[in-house]
Amino acid sequence: MGKELTIVDVARHARVSPTTVSNFLNGRDAEMRPETKARVRRSIDELGYRPNLVARRLRTGRASMIGLIVPSVANPFWGSWARVLEAHALDHGYQVFLCNSERNPGRERRYAEELWANGVDTVVLSTSLPSLEHLSEVMVSGLRVIAFDRESQPDDPPTLSSVSVDNVLGARLATRHLIELGHKRIGFISGAIATVSRRRRLAGYREELESAHLSYDPELVWTDSGYGDAESALVGNRGMGALLRLPQPPTAVVTINDMYALGACAAIRDAGLDVPGVSVVGFDDVVLAKLWSPPLTTIHQPLDKMAKFILDAVCNRAQDDEQRDKSSVMQPHLVIRDSTSPPPLARTLASSRSQDGAGRGTDV
Amino acid sequence: MGKELTIVDVARHARVSPTTVSNFLNGRDAEMRPETKARVRRSIDELGYRPNLVARRLRTGRASMIGLIVPSVANPFWGSWARVLEAHALDHGYQVFLCNSERNPGRERRYAEELWANGVDTVVLSTSLPSLEHLSEVMVSGLRVIAFDRESQPDDPPTLSSVSVDNVLGARLATRHLIELGHKRIGFISGAIATVSRRRRLAGYREELESAHLSYDPELVWTDSGYGDAESALVGNRGMGALLRLPQPPTAVVTINDMYALGACAAIRDAGLDVPGVSVVGFDDVVLAKLWSPPLTTIHQPLDKMAKFILDAVCNRAQDDEQRDKSSVMQPHLVIRDSTSPPPLARTLASSRSQDGAGRGTDV
DNA sequence: CTGTTAGCGCCTTCAT
């Protein structure tokens, strides 16, 4: 590992001064004699020189890296999000530093500080926690945080930006779809309602129910105690199992994300029923959703657009730091696939008209 | 963002010299007067000082970070692997820098160089590509690479270490299980056989078949042209579809990884059959495997043990650089779940005795 | 036991 090459070696080789090499490296080559320029270039790749980014960073202050904190890349949704953001970042000359926090404030804080200490000056925080207290210290130091999947809150620090889908709308779309199909008893499955986005999804579900004059029945809302990021499918599975064991089980269910939905599907089959005999709608539209059988109806998040927004923000930083649209809420949309269908007629009748034992009725 | 604090500020505040602070920070506090030590400590957290890691890195050479290159975290297996390695790394005071290469040598190279330029001196390469040519330059510079999921090859550079499961064995276990259940026509599904591990898995499948005196039928081996890392399930789906359309379709199938297996399951259902009516065995044992319905029989990889091996290697670097066991191949094991069962009797008879149109036979 | 000193590799005024 014989001694890294430095800018001085290149300079010597090219018979110029270090400054010239530096100028060349940093695009300050407008008024440079073409011949010199060529010589420098040649020396650089003849020697196989690569600038030491650490030194550069120390000198110039901060790095061209952005941090990304997610709950857990073991969950395909976060994995995809990481991929998308990385792709955009690379296009803009940024690297992304990926961290898994399990939504643990302590770890988030540790990561944020580590990132900051490493010269990373902006981090995309994707854990949706309502409070950002634990990061306030690093934020006043200068770390810029952009929240993902966390609609901005009344008392957020002014330096915080955010990108998110309209979660209320998403949940409403999901619920409405089920209502329009004729479902009356619609369940809701989630892990701990302890993030901004989950709260809002639950709110959307409830609002839509009420605006359709269906009563909101807490019994139909199954909620776990943990976040269940790594094993969401398992949690969804348990939740659906519980809902199915109710005296009057739901005929359809909205879940907080696709992995929960997949777990729910499995529970339905395990109970001897089938999907869409019991309808399921997910949230996120992960790749697996369309490959599932039956393919999962879900709410799509425009990850690509969101990543683009973030990179715009990262790049146009210095110029108009003042009130540019720092936050953005995007439109999710419903993707209808085969995991949803009208409720079985018999059951619909049975639950709408109280007494109707033999009501197998006409098959429309 | 008022000017970062430096070691000098702390020194002034504690009325000691910068060196003392540095000594304290780096554990050279054995022979330090307790009183001084306490004063330094107090100043540090009173001021909220955090050392600038970039400067430290420039000074000391390299960083306490390890790079991890995987095909794509959008694939749950790689996501889990990243999580596991990160957890171990954190325990040892290392951060993990995660990169997605799509198994593209160009990107791998770019990442490796970037990592190296950033002071990262060891990278865990998880892309299994047979050739490491594209990294040879950075490797002679001093970058240490540890291959994951890539059993060491005859002409590997001597500085390369590796950890992997015994892929031949894994595939043999999978195939043998199916053979023992009574299957005679066993398919094999994979993306491009262009990685070391895939080659070996295919070899294992073939060996086991032959050692059971079942002929190896190329028609039953379905192989895609791409790697299909991000959408493996889709590829597996196509593959199984094709196999099922054969004049004499297989009654069971071994797949290169769990996502392919899940896709295959979907294809089986779409064809109006069911699992384990047609048996499927995967590879990797991702979380989803046990949540699937039916739960997937698969080959488990001991990720935890592998991560531990890597961190041992990373930590015990300097001391015995000479011939320590630099490479390790671990034992995978078969996890039997419900996606495999004996072949339907009728079909078995039909395919073993040539003529037997009406052989619906006794139902055991 | 603690302080002084000299860089790590690069960028950036300021001269030339």
Added chain:
DNA sequence: ATGAAGGCGCTAACAG
């Protein structure tokens, strides 16, 4: 159009 000099924040000899 190019060069010389100083310093980013930290560590590690080496003195005292």
